[in-house]
Amino acid sequence: MADSTIQFLRDLIAINSVNSSLVSGAAGENQIGAAIANKLRAGGLDVQLEPLAAGRSNVIGVVEGKQKGRSLMFCGHMDTVGVAGMETPFDPIEKDGRIYGRGSQDMKGGLAAMVAAALDLSKSSGLPAGRLVLAAVVDEEYASIGADALVRTWKADAAHKGFQWVEITTEGVAAHGSRPADGRDAIVRMGRVLSRLEKLDRELQACPPHPVHGKASLHASLIAGGRELSTYPDQCTLEMERRTIEGEASQCALNEAEKIIRDLEREDPEFKASARFLFSRPPYLTPSGHILPRMIESALAKKGKLALRGGMSFWTDAAILGDAGIPSVVFGPGGAGLHSVSEYVIAEDVITCRDVLIELAKEFCCSQ
Numbered sequence: 075m076a077d078s079t080i081q082f083l084r085d086l087i088a089i090n091s092v093n094s095s096l097v098s099g100a101a102g103e104n105q106i107g108a109a110i111a112n113k114l115r116a117g118g119l120d121v122q123l124e125p126l127a128a129g130r131s132n133v134i135g136v137v138e139g140k141q142k143g144r145s146l147m148f149c150g151h152m153d154t155v156g157v158a159g160m161e162t163p164f165d166p167i168e169k170d171g172r173i174y175g176r177g178s179q180d181m182k183g184g185l186a187a188m189v190a191a192a193l194d195l196s197k198s199s200g201l202p203a204g205r206l207v208l209a210a211v212v213d214e215e216y217a218s219i220g221a222d223a224l225v226r227t228w229k230a231d232a233a234h235k236g237f238q239w240v241e242i243t244t245e246g247v248a249a250h251g252s253r254p255a256d257g258r259d260a261i262v263r264m265g266r267v268l269s270r271l272e273k274l275d276r277e278l279q280a281c282p283p284h285p286v287h288g289k290a291s292l293h294a295s296l297i298a299g300g301r302e303l304s305t306y307p308d309q310c311t312l313e314m315e316r317r318t319i320e321g322e323a324s325q326c327a328l329n330e331a332e333k334i335i336r337d338l339e340r341e342d343p344e345f346k347a348s349a350r351f352l353f354s355r356p357p358y359l360t361p362s363g364h365i366l367p368r369m370i371e372s373a374l375a376k377k378g379k380l381a382l383r384g385g386m387s388f389w390t391d392a393a394i395l396g397d398a399g400i401p402s403v404v405f406g407p408g409g410a411g412l413h414s415v416s417e418y419v420i421a422e423d424v425i426t427c428r429d430v431l432i433e434l435a436k437e438f439c440c441s442q
Contacts, residue, residue, distance in 0.1 A: 079428055080173070080421055083186035085109065087166040087175035093153040094130070095216040103152045103212045104129040110152070110189060110210045111135075117193035119208075124223060126212060132220050133210040134228075137196045143204025143439045147228065147400070148188040148431060149221070149391060150181050151214030159415040172409070172418040179409035183419035184427065185210060187407060191431035204439025214391050217353065221391035225398035235287050236318040236357035237389050238327035239295075241311060242267055242335070245346035248301070248308035257306025261299045263338075263345060264310040268294060270334040271314065286385035287319035287357055292327070313352070317387065320357050327354075358393035358402070359385075366403045366438070373433035377426055388412070405430075 089109060092100035107123070107130075114121045114135040124132040133152075154177035157163035163176035173183070192208045195201045207228060211220030244267060246260030271294060278290045292314060299310030316327035323329065331349035338345045360367060371381040392402040407423030 079186055079190040079425060082113065082189060083173060083178075083183055083419075083421075083424060084166040084168075086182040086186055087173070087178055088164050090164055091152050091154055091177065092156055093213060093215045095213060097156045100156070102129050103131070106152045107131055107133045107210065107212070110185070113189055114192065114208065118196050119192060124227065126219050126223050130212045130219075132212060132224060133208075135192055135208040137192055137201050137206040137208075139201040139203040139205060139439055141203045143202075144441065145205045145207060146435050146438050147207040147209055147395075148192065149209040149211060149224070149395065149402075150185045150188055150406075151212070151220065151391060152185065152210050153212055153215050154180065154182075155215050155413050168421065171421055173421050173424075174416065174418045176417060178417050179407070179419040180412040180417065181406060183409065183424045184406035187424050187427035187431060190428045191435065194428075194432050195435055201435060202440050204435075206435050206439065211391065218355065218391055218394055221394040224391075225394055225400065228400075235290075235385070235387055235389060236322075236355050236393060238316045238318060238325065238354040239313065239352035240316065240327045240331050240349055241313050241352055242331055242349045243312075243347060244299075244310045245348075246306060246308045246310070249306045251304040251306065254306075258308075258344065260307045260310040263347065264297070264299065264312055266338055266345070267312065267334060267347065270338070274330060274334070284319045284321075284385070286359060288385060288387065290317055290319050290322060292316040317389075318354075318357055320359055322357075324354065324356070325351055327351075355389050356393050356397065358390070358396045360396075360403055361401050364401050364403075365441075366401060366434075369434055369437055370403060370405055370430060373430040373437070374426075376433060377429060379426060 089106045090101040091103050091106040094100040094102035111121050111133045119135040122134045157176050166175040209224055213219045244260045244263040247258035249257030275292050283289045295315050296313040300307035328351045335347045374381045390404055392404050395402045407419050407427045409419035411417035
């Protein structure tokens with residue numbers, strides 16, 4: 075069983091599923107969705123495709139138990155970020171117990187474990203009671219249209235940070251580079267904004283950490299400005315990301331950016347800038363005392379593994395499920411290099427994850 079699970083993981087890594095909303099012209103989730111759907115159908119699951127956009131469909135597989143019980147969902151995303159800087163992103167390479175490739179940890183390792191667990195539970199002796207729903211969703215790396223659609227269809231019977239995106243634009247005056255009296259440099263003005271953002275991030279890092287989420291943070295993600303070398307730039311645009319924790323305002327990043335602009339305008343009457351809100355997702359915290367974390371810890375203990383509860387610095391679709399009334403826990407195989415040129419997942423952890431999911435489904439779905 076281990077070989078088939080790892081082989082399926084290798085098959086998934088070999089499929090280009092770069093998010094087409096993140097990278098223009100990217101492959102998207104069509105091919106990987108078909109591979110997962112075919113694998114589930116071959117194992118006897120009832121499979122539905124839920125189209126959301128051209129070539130982008132959620133894949134839903136269902137395992138029905140032998141009698142009534144509780145419902146449990148395994149939810150994972152099929153899309154990945156881009157591959158800039160990677161030499162062989164879709165060639166899974168195994169070395170020292172690690173499997174390298176784009177999406178190996180984020181999150182095709184988890185998907186492979188989920189699919190393998192669902193296939194095991196679909197056997198005649200698999201799920202004694204209840205119902206297991208496996209949801210492979212699109213677009214987690216951008217706007218989460220997959221998870222949004224999922225919670226509209228499937229109703230409910232640990233924790234991670236949120237994020238907010240803000241765009242800041244500084245205004246200058248275009249002029250020939252030889253006429254400094256006429257020009258105002260929008261890029262230099264953005265430098266003042268960046269300096270204040272750096273100061274704000276230091277202040278956030280100096281705050282006491284949230285007991286689960288840790289500390290809030292921000293970073294400058296994208297910047298663009300200028301027309302040509304011999305011209306004063308009349309505009310510079312910065313897109314920034316603010317990572318949020320429980321208790322912070324829904325538009326705290328925009329409020330902070332606007333305060334920086336007001337302060338700079340007071341200091342320099344010629345300074346001109348604006349900020350606008352782009353997108354956000356809230357942080358998530360598994361309800362205190364919920365049974366799922368304890369059941370996962372119990373299943374890990376049976377495998378001789380120690381479970382350490384904590385919060386994740388990154389955002390996941392769990393926040394959307396939680397907001398829809400579906401208590402969720404973020405759980406998966408270990409690894410490193412998410413969104414980097416050297417991403418890997420630990421092969422042994424994929425197998426452990428699969429086995430824990432099987433045990434969890436049997437215990438949760440059969441309990442009352």
